[in-house]
Amino acid sequence: MDAPDHGQAIAGREQPVLHVSGLSRQLLQRAAGQGLLYLTLGGLAAVFLVPYLWMIMSSVKPAVEIFKYVYPVSWRTFIPEIFTLDSYRELFQLVPFPFSRYLLNSVFVATSVTVLSLIVNALAAYAFAKLEFPGSGVLFGIFLATMIVPFEVLAIPMYIQVRSLGWVNTYQALIIPFVANPLGIFLLRQFFQEIPRELEEAARIDGCSYFGAFRRVVLPNSVPALVAFALIRFQASWDAFIWPLIAAPAAEKRVIQVAIASFVTEVQTRWDLTFAASTMATVPIVVIFLILQRYYVQGVIMSGLKG
């Protein structure tokens, strides 16, 4: 159903009588074209994946070796001369808390943000998508407009806000401010709008409330979009650095990105720990994404951005 097939179909139509040499020339051309395609894709994939390879391989090298074979590039840039898990070991022996603590904090915070986000933003998106009410457009516009402001600009007023709520040094401070998300409402609204009215109307005729229709009809049909959204929110929360630093609760509630920043001290930067920690911070998310990507892609594709 794509252009290349289409091209071949045209070729077929234009030349109903094929000479054998003509056919093999075409096949050769096609093979060459495919080869070039794979080469290009492979090269590009390498560009995207090689930095990860370097990061992961560096995390299992001893500190002395990490920058030794970088210039010029050779196989030694990647394959360690001495394979060691010392960096990881040291991460787990950190005081006052082993790195696993920070990892768990990040998991807890990110999961909470994701779960709450799903609920809050899906409800709002449904209201915008399906429930007509006066001022809906204006309200939606206002929500979206707040997206424009960079976070760093709002950090201090937000911190003062958080403090007046008495949430300094709490997990809530890391979670609640990021639950409501205009971009998410936008994406989900797009998706919900695609769900045919009739489905909902059928449910409502059967006596469902709006909430029932939401729960029984809209949500189950939106799994791809919801998964896509959940993944985005999780990753955004996982990535957060400035806010956790500012609202930064004490060490026991510290999250991963702030912990990685603390490997830069007054007198040295512990690159071995940084690489190991970065690997630990990156690999799980990538794995989750790879597992869920089917839903994710479907969600983005079906979110009505097409037209």
Add this chain to the structure above:
Amino acid sequence: MLGISGIRRQRYQTAAAFLLPAAIGIILFAILPIAQAVRISFFDYSLLNPEQIPVGLENYDRAFKDPVFQVALKNTLLYTVLLVTFQTAAALGLALLLKQQVRGLAFFRSAFFIPVVTSLVVISTVWKLMYNSQGFINGVLRTASLSPQPFLSSVDQALLSLVAMSVWKDVGFYMLIFLAGLQAIPLELYESAAIDGASRLQSFGRITLPLLRRPSVFVVVVGTISAFKVFTPVYLMTDGGPAESTMVIVFYIFRSAFRYFQMGYASAMSVVLLVIVLVLTLVQFRLLRTTVEY
């Protein structure tokens, strides 16, 4: 107005209930802080001192006369234009590539997408090392007998280097948007164009591009807003240098607030930024918006 009917009322009430949690969140943690920031912009307010002295428009006046602010605006604009251009083109290119029948489509698509789900902090940290004059990228260049480049140490290359990294990171996401858009174009259009004798290039220009308007608008608008907010790469990789070639607006605002403790001034610049991006977004919508039926 006459009383609202029962059904309408129920709908409005439900809408209100559904919207309440999100609205509370957005009001408390976006709208109120924005209002607070706007208010502070009219004061001389040091982060360390709760006492605020009203100074009217002085902060704005200072911003417009500040050469660093002007440089920051210019750099941010340049960065945005470069990033959106390269990113949109690359995203479209990748989407077109993946549209071909390939085995292992999922593998390639994942490869391009992995940076999207990787932390920007991690990426900035690793790329800073990769850009080193004796770092990984130069190592590859040298192995390929090309001359090593200064990248982040060069006034000419630093901003471009940041753009390259950002394109690398986010192109996978925008590629997916375009992929979706491409998949939605009915094949019959191509077939009838072919019957009419159109070349591949012509059908690309006459069919594909116009029908990609919607996703393109999304990619360009969201890309622009996101590019204007660039901060972390500058903070972790260049500190605005060399020679302020990577000094961008949000970084300058952040510095003014958190390093020089000048909250009022930082807020004024933030308001200016907000206005600029709002205007830009509206302009883009006007220019790019279209309803396309097919």
Add this chain to the structure above:
Amino acid sequence: MVLKPPTRILAGLVTLLVLTLAVPTLVRHTALAQQRLTLRFWMSADPQLEAAIDELLRGYTRANPNVTVQRDAFPFNEYHQKIATASAAGDPPDVFWMDVRTAAFAAQGTLLVLDKYLTPQNKGDILESGLIEPVWKSHIYGVPMHELTEGLFVNRAMFEEAGIKIPQRVEEAWTWDEFVTNARRLTRRTGDRTDVWGFGVLRHLSDWSILPVIVQNNGAVLSSDMKKATGSLNSPAVVEAMKWYQDLFTRHRVIAIDPLPDGFPTGKIAIFQAPSTYRAVLDRRFPDFKYAVVPMFKGKRCAVTAGGWNVSIAARTKNPDAAWSLVDWLTREKHADWVRTSGYLPVRKSLIQKERQFRQYPWDIFATQLQNCAIHRPHTAAYNFFFDTFLAVAKDIALGRDVQRTLDDASSRLDVALSRGVGR
């Protein structure tokens, strides 16, 4: 039993003595014991230092059982920002580390004045160089925990192979020319790739590392009242010094613009300018690496930057007296222990005199430099602005930009910021 008179008098005297001693103690104990309180203490993050501090805090809590100390640490690059935001929200820690930025915080009333707590005897015991940064407008806002200064670390093997003598006394410090000659000799290249850099600096391109070069040429970066940069920063002496520094990058090419990490202990850098605490890093992480400590090179005079962490108290603390007792514990009572476990330099004359090791190689290099050559970064309220401006200047100069013009531009910018006094 019946005591004979002399014994009775003796007994009475002893009892009296015991009571005289015990009562005040009892009274003090009861006074403090009546309040169970918590003190929050913040410092810059570093696992070794944090462990050392925790040791000291344990001793403090044993001596003051009614006080709980909550210690926390934040990443070095974001530390001051953290203090600032906590203060902004009205929620600062009671006791915390502070450095050359004392002026910025004191100017806004964030720090408690410590004049009345610091006795003359205490103050007299502290090295002069330690009492520069915590002072603002003639009041003291912090007490130094230690001193920190720099030296040159050299790769023994490379020096022996090249047959260069390793100076071990401050009097033998290299001149600028001798230094450049050595750095050039030790730089090794293959084609366009540099395998060994003759020179490297840990605090690369920072004011901390480059101010000595300027002062060694009898230059100054700011006017003596620290209100103006033009006339100082762009004066001929400074321009000359910065040109010499620029040549290290562009003409002699003995130092890399963007050095890779850990270059010195991995044999990629021959001479490395680093703080005295770098010794501990080398000994711990690269124990097989043979290095030597060498005095900083000297120009027309000697100069090395000095400046360590001080301990300050938040102006808003609810327990100033308890906070002071913690400060005193950390800076005076346990000073010897801290110096021993942290690897920092002593800041108290009594300790330097007491411990012989500070008069022996290699410590004596640092100690002598501290006492004779120490200079300080400008402790103005606009310090952060100065730091950022200087860093940009250093980077531009290292890249080959015209020195006079770069310094002229920076001076006019600094004038504006200094006159404004950072927002106020």
